[in-house]
Amino acid sequence: MRLITHNMLQCHVKGCTKDNFPLKLEEIEIEELEAEFNADFIKSMLNRLDWKALAQTTFSLGIAQLPEEMPEELSDEMLEQLHHILLEIDITSGRMVCQGCNHVYPIRNGIPNMLLTESEV
Amino acid sequence: MEKANIKRKSSEIEEEEIKENVNKKIDTTEKEKINDENKIGKSQEISEEEKKEEHFVHDVYEAIAPHFSDTRYKPWPVVDKFLNDLQPGLIGIDVGCGNGKYLGINKNVYIIGSDRCSNLIKICKERGYESLVADNLSLPYRSDSFDFAISIAVIHHFTTPERRREAIEEILRVLKKGCKVLIFVWAFEQDRKKYDEQDVLIPWHIPKKKYLNKKSLNKKDYTESEKSEHLVKYERYYHLFKKGELDDLVDQIKIGKVVETGYDRDNWYVIAERI
Ligand SMILES: [Zn+2]
Numbered sequence: 001m002r003l004i005t006h007n008m009l010q011c012h013v014k015g016c017t018k019d020n021f022p023l024k025l026e027e028i029e030i031e032e033l034e035a036e037f038n039a040d041f042i043k044s045m046l047n048r049l050d051w052k053a054l055a056q057t058t059f060s061l062g063i064a065q066l067p068e069e070m071p072e073e074l075s076d077e078m079l080e081q082l083h084h085i086l087l088e089i090d091i092t093s094g095r096m097v098c099q100g101c102n103h104v105y106p107i108r109n110g111i112p113n114m115l116l117t118e119s120e121v
Numbered sequence: 122m123e124k125a126n127i128k129r130k131s132s133e134i135e136e137e138e139i140k141e142n143v144n145k146k147i148d149t150t151e152k153e154k155i156n157d158e159n160k161i162g163k164s165q166e167i168s169e170e171e172k173k174e175e176h177f178v179h180d181v182y183e184a185i186a187p188h189f190s191d192t193r194y195k196p197w198p199v200v201d202k203f204l205n206d207l208q209p210g211l212i213g214i215d216v217g218c219g220n221g222k223y224l225g226i227n228k229n230v231y232i233i234g235s236d237r238c239s240n241l242i243k244i245c246k247e248r249g250y251e252s253l254v255a256d257n258l259s260l261p262y263r264s265d266s267f268d269f270a271i272s273i274a275v276i277h278h279f280t281t282p283e284r285r286r287e288a289i290e291e292i293l294r295v296l297k298k299g300c301k302v303l304i305f306v307w308a309f310e311q312d313r314k315k316y317d318e319q320d321v322l323i324p325w326h327i328p329k330k331k332y333l334n335k336k337s338l339n340k341k342d343y344t345e346s347e348k349s350e351h352l353v354k355y356e357r358y359y360h361l362f363k364k365g366e367l368d369d370l371v372d373q374i375k376i377g378k379v380v381e382t383g384y385d386r387d388n389w390y391v392i393a394e395r396i
Contacts (some may be wrong), residue, residue, distance in 0.1 A: 005233050005251055008212070010263045021263060043211025045231065048268070061363070105261075110246050112253040114261035118171070121259050 001112050003057065007049045009112070011050045011098035011105075013120045019100035024054035025061060028094030030076070035087040039076075042083050046070065049086075058085055170280045177322060177358035178278045179237055180232075185355055186240035189329045191221035191223050199385050200273055201226060203392070204305045211268035216257050216292055217275030221245035224252065235260070251353035257288045262295040265395075270295070274388075276367075277306040277360050280320075286370050288394070293377040296395035301380065304371075309361035309389045319363065322356040367391045371394065 010019035051070040058064040061100050064085055071078070096105040096112065103120070182189065200223055207213070209229035216223060218234030225248070232362045234252035236242050245252035255261050257275060270292050279285045309319055312388050328351055356366050364384075371379050381392040 001255070002251060004212070005253070008233065008263060008266055009261050010262045013258050040135075041210050041229070045212070046265070049213050050263075106284055109243070109377075111239070111242055114235075114253055114255040115237075116259060121256075 001107060001108060002087060003054065003089060004045060004049065004086050005112075006057065006091070006096070009096070009105075009114070011103055012038055012114070013098065013101050013103050013116060015062040016098060016103070017059060020098055022050070022057055023096035023105065024099055024118065025057060025091065026095050028061070028096055029092045031090045031092050031110075033088045033090050034085070037080060037083050038082075039079050040081050042086065043074070045086055046074075046082065054072075054085075153285075170284060173280050173358065174278065174312065177356060181325065181355045181357050182236075182238040183240050185325055185327055186220075186238060186244065189325070190241065192246050193220050193222050196222060196226060197273070197305070197385065197388075199383070199390060200271060200303060202304065203269075203271065204230075207269055213267050213269035213271070214260075214262070214292075214295070215271050215273070215274060216260065217278075218242075218245060218250075218252060219274075219324060221248050221250045223271060223273065224248075224250040238296050258284065258291060260291050260295055264294050265297050266308065267296050270300075272302060272304045274305055274307065276304060277362065278358060280358060280360070282370070286373055289370060290374045293374060293395050298395050301392050301394050304367065304393065305388045306362045306367055306383075306390075307359055308384065308387050308389045309363045311361075313387070316361055319361045321359050321361060323359055324356060326352040327355065327356045328352060362389050364389065 006025065007022065007074060009021075009023055013020075051066075052068070055066040055068060058066055064081060074082070090110060091107055092110045094107050096107065097103070098105075103116075127160075127271075130370060169220075171348055204223060204226045207227055207230050213229045213232050214225050215232055215234045216222075218236050219238075221234050221244065224232055224234045224245060232251070234245050234250055235255040235257075236241070237254070237256050239254045242252050244253050253261075257272075257279075270356070272289070272292055276285050276288055279288055289304065296302060309316060367380050367389050368379050371377050371391055374391050376396055377393045378392045378396050379391050
């Protein structure tokens with residue numbers, strides 16, 4: 001799972017509406033991928049992602065220390081760093097924990113399991 | 122900054138531990154409350170519908186996934202066009218993506234596939250696609266956040282009009298306002314075959330030797346003839362849509378409207394916009 005995907009995910013347990021995003025990544029394993037750099041694509045992604053959540057997640061994983069707010073001008077160097085963060089990091093296992101209700105979503109073999117049990121829907 | 126906990130572990134990540142955590146989080150009083158609610162009224166009915174979908178949709182796809190996947194490779198032209206007309210740099214979802222046949226059509230957009238069937242998602246992952254296991258009726262995404270969505274041959278697997286409507290509404294919820302979803306469902310009015318009723322079980326035959334392992338063979342009760350033959354039969358539930366029925370469903374949803382509608386090779390389709 002790439003961090004773009006993680007940035008779109010939200011806890012969907014019934015009644016969980018507070019602190020349900022971003023899900024906290026724990027005990028993760030990472031594999032590095034190689035992706036072709038495309039500055040426009042990265043800029044477009046950034047306009048669609050929640051920057052604060054991205055900064056928080058990359059910080060807690062120890063991957064990068066991004067500024068708290070998205071800079072208005074992105075240097076080439078920063079775009080390349082973001083390219084790496086967004087497209088070249090693949091989370092292969094671990095879990096995502098909701099900070100609102102503590103629900104745990106496991107990630108195995110690169111696949112997040114987002115199913116809930118019947119009583120949680 | 123805390124250092125990332127990146128380490129190699131066996132793939133059997135502490136499943137038990139996760140299960141425990143899941144159980145811990147709903148305290149018992151909350152559980153009882155939910156159970157009480159389930160006892161009354163409609164919920165009984167819902168669980169019957171869920172059972173039917175589990176037996177005639179989810180379990181079947183889990184079992185037939187590899188064979189199903191080998192037969193699903195040609196993209197449908199309307200879907201192909203919808204995806205290739207997208208601007209570069211958009212983010213979207215394929216809800217009920219199956220083996221991921223549409224996840225790689227347009228390489229200039231970011232698309233996340235999801236399916237209820239984990240064996241199909243494994244195939245997507247092996248093909249290098251971004252994908253996850255999720256239920257169409259409760260999508261794990263932020264509201265108002267995607268630029269496009271597709272739902273190809275999925276909604277016809279839900280067993281009641283309410284559930285079919287809810288499945289579409291859930292996709293619309295996560296789309297941004299003004300953005301669109303393409304929905305394909307199987308038509309009642311088909312060129313090649315006539316059906317007597319709209320709710321049908323469609324058989325799927327799997328060559329036993331090639332696709333079934335011992336485990337899945339044991340799971341199903343085989344008839345004597347199936348034991349001796351090389352094909353195994355599964356049945357999938359379908360609701361065959363009549364003309365206008367899909368449009369009517371979308372019209373019932375406050376946050377959506379039909380912007381295009383059509384028929385293509387035994388399917389009805391609708392492009393619906395999030396409003
Ligand atoms: Zn939650």
